[in-house]
Amino acid sequence: MLGAGVDAAAQAAFEYGADEVIVVDDASLADYRAEPFASTLSALASSSTPDLILFPTTARTRELSAMCAVDLNSGVLTDVSALSVDGDKVTVTRPIYEGKVLEKAVCEARPQLITLRGRAFPKPARESGRAGALTKAEAKADAKSTVEGYSATEAAVNIGDAAVIVSGGRGVSNNPALGLDEKATAQKGFELIGELASLLGGAVGASRAAVDGGYITYAHQVGQTGKVVAPDLYIACGISGAIQHLVGMRNAKLIVAINKDAEAPIFTQARYGVVGDLFVFVPALTAALRKRLGK
Amino acid sequence: MKIIACIKQVPDSEAKVKVTENGQVTWGDAPLVINPFDEYAVEGALQQKEANGGTVTALCIGPESAREALKHALAMGADEAVLVSDPALNDIDSVGAARVLAAAIVKIGGADMVMFGRQTLDNGAGVTPPQTARVLGWPMLGWVGQIKVDAGSVTVERVLEEGRQTVKANLPAVLSIVQSIGEPRYPSFMGIRKASKAEIPVWSLGDLGMSAPAAAVKRIEISNPPVRETVCEIITGETPEAIADALAEKILAEKIL
Ligand SMILES: Cc1cc2nc3c(=O)[nH]c(=O)nc-3n(C[C@H](O)[C@H](O)[C@H](O)COP(=O)(O)OP(=O)(O)OC[C@H]3O[C@@H](n4cnc5c(N)ncnc54)[C@H](O)[C@@H]3O)c2cc1C
Numbered sequence: 001m002l003g004a005g006v007d008a009a010a011q012a013a014f015e016y017g018a019d020e021v022i023v024v025d026d027a028s029l030a031d032y033r034a035e036p037f038a039s040t041l042s043a044l045a046s047s048s049t050p051d052l053i054l055f056p057t058t059a060r061t062r063e064l065s066a067m068c069a070v071d072l073n074s075g076v077l078t079d080v081s082a083l084s085v086d087g088d089k090v091t092v093t094r095p096i097y098e099g100k101v102l103e104k105a106v107c108e109a110r111p112q113l114i115t116l117r118g119r120a121f122p123k124p125a126r127e128s129g130r131a132g133a134l135t136k137a138e139a140k141a142d143a144k145s146t147v148e149g150y151s152a153t154e155a156a157v158n159i160g161d162a163a164v165i166v167s168g169g170r171g172v173s174n175n176p177a178l179g180l181d182e183k184a185t186a187q188k189g190f191e192l193i194g195e196l197a198s199l200l201g202g203a204v205g206a207s208r209a210a211v212d213g214g215y216i217t218y219a220h221q222v223g224q225t226g227k228v229v230a231p232d233l234y235i236a237c238g239i240s241g242a243i244q245h246l247v248g249m250r251n252a253k254l255i256v257a258i259n260k261d262a263e264a265p266i267f268t269q270a271r272y273g274v275v276g277d278l279f280v281f282v283p284a285l286t287a288a289l290r291k292r293l294g295k
Numbered sequence: 296m297k298i299i300a301c302i303k304q305v306p307d308s309e310a311k312v313k314v315t316e317n318g319q320v321t322w323g324d325a326p327l328v329i330n331p332f333d334e335y336a337v338e339g340a341l342q343q344k345e346a347n348g349g350t351v352t353a354l355c356i357g358p359e360s361a362r363e364a365l366k367h368a369l370a371m372g373a374d375e376a377v378l379v380s381d382p383a384l385n386d387i388d389s390v391g392a393a394r395v396l397a398a399a400i401v402k403i404g405g406a407d408m409v410m411f412g413r414q415t416l417d418n419g420a421g422v423t424p425p426q427t428a429r430v431l432g433w434p435m436l437g438w439v440g441q442i443k444v445d446a447g448s449v450t451v452e453r454v455l456e457e458g459r460q461t462v463k464a465n466l467p468a469v470l471s472i473v474q475s476i477g478e479p480r481y482p483s484f485m486g487i488r489k490a491s492k493a494e495i496p497v498w499s500l501g502d503l504g505m506s507a508p509a510a511a512v513k514r515i516e517i518s519n520p521p522v523r524e525t526v527c528e529i530i531t532g533e534t535p536e537a538i539a540d541a542l543a544e545k546i547l548a549e550k551i552l
Contacts, residue, residue, distance in 0.1 A: 034428075034434075034435045034437065035434065059456055063421075063425040063437050066422030066423075066425040067425050067429045067435070070430055074390075075511030075512035078422060101320055102517065102518050105512055105513060105514045107511055107512050107513075144464055145463060146462065146464075148461040150459070151458055151459050153458050219456055225473075225474055232552075233549075243308055244308065253551060256546065267527045267529075268525055269523075271528065271549075272529075272530055272542060273528070274542060276538070284535045285542055285543060288536070288540045289543045293547075
């Protein structure tokens with residue numbers, strides 16, 4: 001556990017099943033920067049010689065694991081969707097060519113560094129009050145940059161972990177009946193999408209067209225240049241289904257599409273579809289599900 | 296300002312990539328293109344050259360055919376291009392690629408900034424930029440959407456999943472560039488002519504004074520993803536409410552909520 005003021009997180013790690021938590025609590029690690037995090041982690045790995053270091057797949061861990069692989073003279077396998085363990089041999093499966101091909105690969109050096117795709121495994125049950133061995137370790141100061149500022153776009157958005165994602169595309173800005181301009185219409189559209197998402201305890205996603213249009217922030221973007229997600233349920237509203245969007249969501253267990261255009265490519269991926277206006281069908285679906293779920 | 300843009304050649308996003316019966320990746324006769332993310336790196340490099348003067352060199356590891364990707368960078372406005380090509384590079388992993396790139400960057404004569412795209416479309420790992428930075432011992436500035444250079448230092452805005460971080464580092468530095476840098480410019484007519492005549496030196500590992508780095512990561516099998524049943528059931532009904540009811544029923548019957 002690297003950071004500043006990470007006691008609560010260390011406790012959570014025990015409750016999710018960790019036997020030992022090594023805590024590096026240091027003011028120099030308050031702001032994430034690649035070098036001090038990598039140097040600290042590499043030093044820890046050199047002294048405690050683990051066989052395997054696992055990370056979740058995020059922008060930061062792609063960077064961090066990659067740098068540690070250089071330090072430790074090993075290799076890294078990112079965005080792994082499944083792994084099998086046979087003795088001390090770990091074989092990973094990871095999508096390549098934007099998910100068009102699956103690769104099985106191994107890392108022959110130790111430690112093996114692997115980043116796991118969000119929801120690659122079910123989350124372990126949390127056992128409150130569970131404890132374990134807490135070890136303190138030192139940070140390795142190696143700041144090659146300084147953080148001058150930070151603005152959170154939306155702290156609460158984490159589409160990578162969401163079990164349900166309701167996404168909006170350019171279609172959210174198309175409802176002439178409202179008599180509003182494009183952005184105000186899109187805001188209405190995303191309100192409807194947000195209501196459905198929150199009824200289902202899910203997150204709001206978006207296509208790049210919606211992000212580029214300024215209807216919603218980049219943190220919500222699903223796809224090749226956004227986030228690759230794998231929820232149980234993905235509801236695409238007013239999204240045409242361009243290949244760059246599909247590569248981000250086609251691993252969802254169940255895909256539902258609402259689109260005006262019966263020919264939209266999104267229907268080639270969806271299990272259920274409604275050809276029609278999202279401004280009509282999203283609220284209707286929310287009402288129908290609310291009734292059935294008794295909420 | 297000396298800038299190196301590292302690029303790769305990949306099959307186009309629209310290509311139907313699959314695995315053949317004898318276990319090879321194929322994309323038929325779909326075109327190979329400059330990795331789309333790397334176009335942002337070239338664009339970022341050209342913007343900095345315009346702002347601060349200097350040169351942009353495009354650098355690529357790949358087969359002879361990867362010249363075409365370098366020519367694309369030249370046509371966009373890069374001044375020079377270098378291809379590192381050697382049959383011994385076929386089995387390198389990302390750490391190996393970073394070591395080879397770092398050696399090539401040194402042979403080029405170093406740089407103030409080395410720019411990458413954030414990841415490739417083929418491997419998709421996004422690890423070569425930070426690994427190259429690590430091998431060089433330079434600061435790594437990843438997911439950069441804006442760049443400002445000032446007297447030996449660079450200040451960037453990093454576009455992260457949950458916010459925007461402004462970070463300052465001394466030069467030289469390695470950057471990976473994302474789309475907020477602006478749409479990559481189209482190759483100009485003059486640029487295309489210049490690129491078609493350009494001499495692109497090809498360096499072997501011997502030219503870099505190294506042998507192929509041993510790969511820690513090994514691919515043991517590739518396969519096509521399981522074919523997914525993609526028959527879409529279009530829900531119809533008399534009224535929107537009836538359709539929504541039927542759809543809600545179907546979703547709940549899947550027992551995932
Ligand atoms: C290098 C590169 C990277 C990219 N990365 C991504 C990425 O990460 N994610 C991504 O999503 N895209 C990405 N794209 C863009 C992608 O190619 C598409 O342009 C984009 O996904 C289109 O978004 P959209 O489906 O919302 O918009 P459109 O394609 O415009 O589709 C809008 C859809 O809404 C429907 N519609 C309109 N009004 C309504 C209504 N009232 N009710 C219901 N339906 C309605 C229309 O029928 C249409 O199908 C990328 C492109 C490139 C070149």
